[in-house]
Amino acid sequence: MASILEFKNQDILEGSSKINSSKKINRIDHYIKNIKKTKSFYYLSRNKEFKKYSEKHLETFLSDEFLNYRKLWNEQPNNIIQNPIKYFDKKAKFNPLCVDLEVASICDLACPHCFREYVATPDKIINIEFAKQIIDQVVDMKIPSMKFNWRGEPLLFSKLPEVIDYAKSKGVIDTIINTNATNLDEKKSIEIIKSGLDHLIYSFDGGTKKTYEKMRPGRFKENKFEDVYSNIINFKKIKDKLGSPFPFTKIQMVLTEDTRKEIENFYSNFNSYVDEVTVTQYSERGGKISNLSIKVRNQIIDYFEKNNLDMDTPYMVEANGDILVSDKRKPCKQLFQRLMVTYNGKVGMCCVDWGATHNLGYLNEAGYNFRNDENKILDSVSKDKKGFELLKNIKLAKEFNSPKHEVQSLDNIWDGEELNKVRKAHLDINPEKIDICKNCENKDTYEWKKIN
Numbered sequence: 495m496a497s498i499l500e501f502k503n504q505d506i507l508e509g510s511s512k513i514n515s516s517k518k519i520n521r522i523d524h525y526i527k528n529i530k531k532t533k534s535f536y537y538l539s540r541n542k543e544f545k546k547y548s549e550k551h552l553e554t555f556l557s558d559e560f561l562n563y564r565k566l567w568n569e570q571p572n573n574i575i576q577n578p579i580k581y582f583d584k585k586a587k588f589n590p591l592c593v594d595l596e597v598a599s600i601c602d603l604a605c606p607h608c609f610r611e612y613v614a615t616p617d618k619i620i621n622i623e624f625a626k627q628i629i630d631q632v633v634d635m636k637i638p639s640m641k642f643n644w645r646g647e648p649l650l651f652s653k654l655p656e657v658i659d660y661a662k663s664k665g666v667i668d669t670i671i672n673t674n675a676t677n678l679d680e681k682k683s684i685e686i687i688k689s690g691l692d693h694l695i696y697s698f699d700g701g702t703k704k705t706y707e708k709m710r711p712g713r714f715k716e717n718k719f720e721d722v723y724s725n726i727i728n729f730k731k732i733k734d735k736l737g738s739p740f741p742f743t744k745i746q747m748v749l750t751e752d753t754r755k756e757i758e759n760f761y762s763n764f765n766s767y768v769d770e771v772t773v774t775q776y777s778e779r780g781g782k783i784s785n786l787s788i789k790v791r792n793q794i795i796d797y798f799e800k801n802n803l804d805m806d807t808p809y810m811v812e813a814n815g816d817i818l819v820s821d822k823r824k825p826c827k828q829l830f831q832r833l834m835v836t837y838n839g840k841v842g843m844c845c846v847d848w849g850a851t852h853n854l855g856y857l858n859e860a861g862y863n864f865r866n867d868e869n870k871i872l873d874s875v876s877k878d879k880k881g882f883e884l885l886k887n888i889k890l891a892k893e894f895n896s897p898k899h900e901v902q903s904l905d906n907i908w909d910g911e912e913l914n915k916v917r918k919a920h921l922d923i924n925p926e927k928i929d930i931c932k933n934c935e936n937k938d939t940y941e942w943k944k945i946n
């Protein structure tokens with residue numbers, strides 16, 4: 495029997511599989527049902543070009559646009575993956591369906607499962623003029639959705655409501671944020687609701703005070719369960735008072751050894767105050783959370799030995815106990831769905847690539863010196879500054895790709911040589927050719943086989 499130590503260098507591949515969800519209404523149905531109350535409808539009905547159309551016509555137009563974008567979310571990558579020649583040889587044009595714009599890379603928490611605990615992540619916010627420039631490019635490319643966060647807490651950017659309203663006024667159909675809700679006080683709640691935000695996702699790990707405060711400690715001050723809990727409850731009350739069905743709210747908890755026992759509590763705490771309660775097996779922020787039992791490890795090792803598989807063959811344990819093993823990759827859909835933009839204008843190709851270490855190019859000159867901001871964080875840690883005590887294990891991020899120092903457009907980067915090279919490797923079922931994709935933690939880029 496092989497020793498469990500042979501697993502020491504292998505990360506557990508954990509995907510974002512939803513294991514439980516209480517949906518009162520599907521988000522898509524909610525959007526369509528309340529379409530006349532979206533900020534998109536508000537702006538469309540006041541647009542001179544659309545004056546000649548009836549309300550009903552505008553409603554249908556907007557519903558079709560939204561439904562088409564949701565349909566394309568999977569259809570676009572699937573079609574390209576199934577028929578790459580059509581897209582590459584004939585140069586058929588396809589655009590991203592979402593741009594994730596990091597309005598704040600700073601975060602006020604130091605969650606133990608977050609990438610921020612291992613990778614130096616700058617404490618920065620975006621320049622509003624730059625944010626608007628990116629929105630203008632998104633609109634020119636007819637990209638239907640934008641998410642306004644990536645590595646940090648978006649509510650720490652005070653002008654977020656203005657940016658969301660700007661995006662809605664220009665025609666972005668779906669605007670989304672993930673938030674830890676620590677700063678969602680009454681004033682901010684009103685601003686966010688009035689901005690026209692379409693979808694708000696709370697990240698809240700724990701069904702009890704003890705677990706929550708262990709999973710979500712504050713960096714600059716104590717983060718208390720009661721405070722964040724009441725922010726979320728009050729947000730719902732304010733939404734009701736303003737008569738706004740938007741944003742659609744979802745709360746999600748990451749499954750760990752501690753939170754696993756608190757699923758019922760989590761549901762009962764929030765079910766009446768949000769539109770959807772979800773438990774996922776993995777945080778979008780990544781990180782290794784679960785620990786395998788010796789029994790499970792031995793089952794996996796036995797399987798590897800019997801099937802002559804390398805000890806670093808990817809494996810995954812689902813929440814229901816299913817053990818999955820993969821000896822084959824599959825193309826990554828994100829390459830045909832989205833682009834990620836950091837506060838200083840670096841462009842990444844997926845949510846796994848924390849801060850664009852496989853940098854596709856620059857949208858802003860500020861990105862050229864990205865290491866300066868990262869080094870400041872390391873410096874603050876080494877000087878034991880307040881707010882950096884929990885970040886002792888951070889290191890500089892790797893740099894997988896160093897594009898030329900030139901400012902490009904979003905469109906050029908999306909259709910550029912570098913991203914097309916990565917796409918080609920994936921379509922040839924050879925993502926291993928791309929350094930960052932080699933050990934990717936996104937389970938959706940692997941073919942899985944159940945072994946128990």
Ligand code: SF4
Pocket residue numbers: 601602603604605608609610645646647674697779
């Ligand atoms: S998981 Fe979210 S809230 Fe926690 S440290 Fe990371 S970015 Fe901040």
Ligand code: SF4
Pocket residue numbers: 826827828829843844845846847925930931934935936939
């Ligand atoms: S395979 Fe992983 S690292 Fe590569 S683009 Fe997809 S999500 Fe990103």
